[in-house]
Amino acid sequence: MVSQYLRILTGCVFLVLVAACGWGDKTASPSDEFTDESRIGISGATLQEYDEDGTLMFQAVASSITQTQNSDRIDFENIEIDVALEDGTRWALEAPSGVIEMKESEDWKDGQRQVRLAGAVTATSFEHEEQVFQLQGRDLLYNPESQSLSSQSPVTIATNSATFSAGRFEFDLETQELHLSATDTNRVQIVYSATNP
Amino acid sequence: MYRSFIPLRIPSSFRFAAHVLGALFIVQFGIASEQQNELRITADDFHGTLDGGAVISGNVSLQHGELELAADEVRIVMDGNSFKELQAKGEPAQCRFEILEEGNNRTVVAQATTINVQLDNRWIEFKGNARVESDDITIEGDVIRFDIDKKELEAESGDSGKQIEILMRDLDTATTEESAE
Numbered sequence: 137m138v139s140q141y142l143r144i145l146t147g148c149v150f151l152v153l154v155a156a157c158g159w160g161d162k163t164a165s166p167s168d169e170f171t172d173e174s175r176i177g178i179s180g181a182t183l184q185e186y187d188e189d190g191t192l193m194f195q196a197v198a199s200s201i202t203q204t205q206n207s208d209r210i211d212f213e214n215i216e217i218d219v220a221l222e223d224g225t226r227w228a229l230e231a232p233s234g235v236i237e238m239k240e241s242e243d244w245k246d247g248q249r250q251v252r253l254a255g256a257v258t259a260t261s262f263e264h265e266e267q268v269f270q271l272q273g274r275d276l277l278y279n280p281e282s283q284s285l286s287s288q289s290p291v292t293i294a295t296n297s298a299t300f301s302a303g304r305f306e307f308d309l310e311t312q313e314l315h316l317s318a319t320d321t322n323r324v325q326i327v328y329s330a331t332n333p
Numbered sequence: 334m335y336r337s338f339i340p341l342r343i344p345s346s347f348r349f350a351a352h353v354l355g356a357l358f359i360v361q362f363g364i365a366s367e368q369q370n371e372l373r374i375t376a377d378d379f380h381g382t383l384d385g386g387a388v389i390s391g392n393v394s395l396q397h398g399e400l401e402l403a404a405d406e407v408r409i410v411m412d413g414n415s416f417k418e419l420q421a422k423g424e425p426a427q428c429r430f431e432i433l434e435e436g437n438n439r440t441v442v443a444q445a446t447t448i449n450v451q452l453d454n455r456w457i458e459f460k461g462n463a464r465v466e467s468d469d470i471t472i473e474g475d476v477i478r479f480d481i482d483k484k485e486l487e488a489e490s491g492d493s494g495k496q497i498e499i500l501m502r503d504l505d506t507a508t509t510e511e512s513a514e
Contacts, residue, residue, distance in 0.1 A: 326389070
């Protein structure tokens with residue numbers, strides 16, 4: 137379960153960013169301006185979320201962020217999430233839009249907040265700046281606590297030696313364990329092109 | 334229509350290294366070449382890693398070169414970027430592959446409770462109510478192994494004590510009869 141501490145910390149980071157980006161650069165874009173009293177929009181925003189130990193879990197950069205007063209939802213446009221794992225692997229998650237629900241909602245899983253990445257999503261992993269895997273799907277959920285991705289929509293994953301596609305999936309970024317499932321319209325399809333001696 | 338059968342029964346626990354039968358399988362097995370080294374799988378469920386082994390289940394159909402396989406569950410074992418082993422289970426798991434015999438393609442159809450394709454050692458093992466069938470021969474037993482490179486077929490009875498059964502068809506007679514019809 138995400139602690140109250142995390143929520144506060146994230147909120148603080150967000151507010152600092154509002155102050156730094158929104159107030160400091162008001163003429164950069166119309167979206168920088170407060171559209172009304174209950175709605176805040178800023179551009180070129182960065183959101184950093186830390187765990188309880190103070191370790192950076194992920195950093196999200198978006199072309200704009202919008203939050204409505206009395207709402208626990210933050211909307212991102214052109215969001216790019218950068219995840220640096222302990223083993224040195226880096227994941228870049230890109231989507232046209234994203235949503236973080238600060239209060240428990242259907243996006244949450246087992247009490248953990250997830251980032252909803254809407255539209256066509258591309259997730260790319262890098263090791264030593266070299267691309268290793270690329271995942272293309274729609275409407276993904278990114279769970280920063282478990283460092284996992286999931287989706288109930290069709291997905292395609294390409295590696296150097298295989299291509300996976302399925303109706304829905306769950307993927308652990310750290311262990312690289314993948315669970316693909318068929319739906320009524322999309323069966324699990326895998327094409328390996330390994331090289332045997 | 335094949336009417337001329339030569340049934341042979343091999344005693345229990347007798348290991349049959351069938352060089353004669355092996356001669357029937359002068360094989361250029363499809364999984365041998367790198368061009369045919371693509372493995373295509375369709376299934377209902379996949380559990381595994383992106384670059385390692387996996388367990389694939391639910392109406393699994395697999396194609397690897399000239400090898401086609403249908404099973405309830407297939408386990409893939411990989412060694413780095415190479416396939417090491419395919420383990421298929423089913424009630425029964427079914428397998429079909431083409432072999433090249435003196436310029437002619439021969440279709441082999443097999444089924445067993447488990448089919449183990451050793452891609453690095455290059456042999457296939459059919460285990461549990463195994464049955465391997467080609468144009469002119471059918472072999473049934475608890476365990477049947479096919480060595481891809483040596484072109485040898487081995488059959489043995491397992492713990493069940495069930496005898497190996499070999500059914501050879503006289504193709505010349507069959508061909509004559511078919512021509513007459």
